[in-house]
Amino acid sequence: KAGVTQTPRYLIKTRGQQVTLSCSPISGxxxxxxxxxxxxxxxxxxxxxxxxxxxxxxxxxxxxxxxxFSNSRSEMNxxxxxxxxSALYLCASSLTGQGNYEQYFGPGTRLTVT
Amino acid sequence: AQSVTQLGSHVSVxxxxxxxxxxxxxxxxxxxxxWYVQYPNQGLQLLLKYTSAATLVKGINxxxxxxxxxxxxxxxxxxxxxxxxxxxxxxxxxxxxxGYNKLIFGAGTRLAVHP
Numbered sequence: 001k002a003g004v005t006q007t008p009r010y011l012i013k014t015r016g017q018q019v020t021l022s023c024s025p026i027s028g029x030x031x032x033x034x035x036x037x038x039x040x041x042x043x044x045x046x047x048x049x050x051x052x053x054x055x056x057x058x059x060x061x062x063x064x065x066x067x068x069f070s071n072s073r074s075e076m077n078x079x080x081x082x083x084x085x086s087a088l089y090l091c092a093s094s095l096t097g098q099g100n101y102e103q104y105f106g107p108g109t110r111l112t113v114t
Numbered sequence: 115a116q117s118v119t120q121l122g123s124h125v126s127v128x129x130x131x132x133x134x135x136x137x138x139x140x141x142x143x144x145x146x147x148x149w150y151v152q153y154p155n156q157g158l159q160l161l162l163k164y165t166s167a168a169t170l171v172k173g174i175n176x177x178x179x180x181x182x183x184x185x186x187x188x189x190x191x192x193x194x195x196x197x198x199x200x201x202x203x204x205x206x207x208x209x210x211x212x213g214y215n216k217l218i219f220g221a222g223t224r225l226a227v228h229p
Binding site for chain 1 (some may be wrong): 156215
C-alpha cells in the first residue's frame with residue numbers, strides 16, 4: 001500500500017506570496033492532520049480534517065487554512081507569507097478519527113520564504 | 115492539557131550499548147502515547163504506541179517502551195545500539211481532550227551512535 005505523499009517536496013517563495021501544499025493520505029484513511037516543524041518551535045499541530053470537516057485547529061493565525069476533498073486528499077494554504085513561515089510542513093493520515101490509531105507521516109514539504 | 119517532556123536534547127552512546135531515551139507526560143485522562151523517529155530530510159516513522167493495553171510495548175527495530183503511570187513516564191529503550199539508530203526521536207501524546215488526532219510532541223532527542 002502506498003504511503004502518504006506530499007507535493008511539492010521543496011518550495012521557495014517570497015514574503016507576501018501565498019502557497020498551497022498538497023497531501024494524499026494512505027488509501028482508506030479518512031483523517032488528515034498537518035504539522036509545522038521548525039528548529040525553534042519543534043513540531044506543532046496546525047489542523048485536522050476528517051471526512052471533509054475540520055475538527056481541530058492549532059494556535060496559528062488565520063493565514064493558515066486547509067481543506068479536505070471527498071477522496072480524503074487535503075491541501076493547506078498559507079497566505080501573505082512571512083519569513084517565520086519557513087518550515088517543514090508534515091502531513092499525517094490515520095484510519096479513523098480516534099487517537100488510538102497511529103498517524104502515518106509523509107516526507108514533508110520544505111518551505112523556504114525569502 | 116496534555117504535555118510531553120523529553121529529558122536530554124542530545125544523547126550519545128557507543129555502538130552495542132544500551133539506548134535509553136526519556137519521556138514524561140502530563141495528562142488528565144489515560145493517555146495514548148507514541149514514539150516516532152525522524153531521519154534527516156524525512157518525515158516521522160512510528161516506532162511504537164501505547165493505548166492502554168500492555169504496559170510494555172514492543173516496536174520496530176528492537177525498540178521497546180514501558181508505560182509507568184505512577185511515574186508518568188514512557189521511556190524508550192533498545193538493548194544494543196546500532197549505527198543506523200542515529201536519528202531524532204520524538205515522544206508524543208494524543209490530545210484526547212481537544213480532539214482525537216492531535217498529537218502533542220516533545221522537543222525531541224537527537225541520538226548519536228559512535229563506533
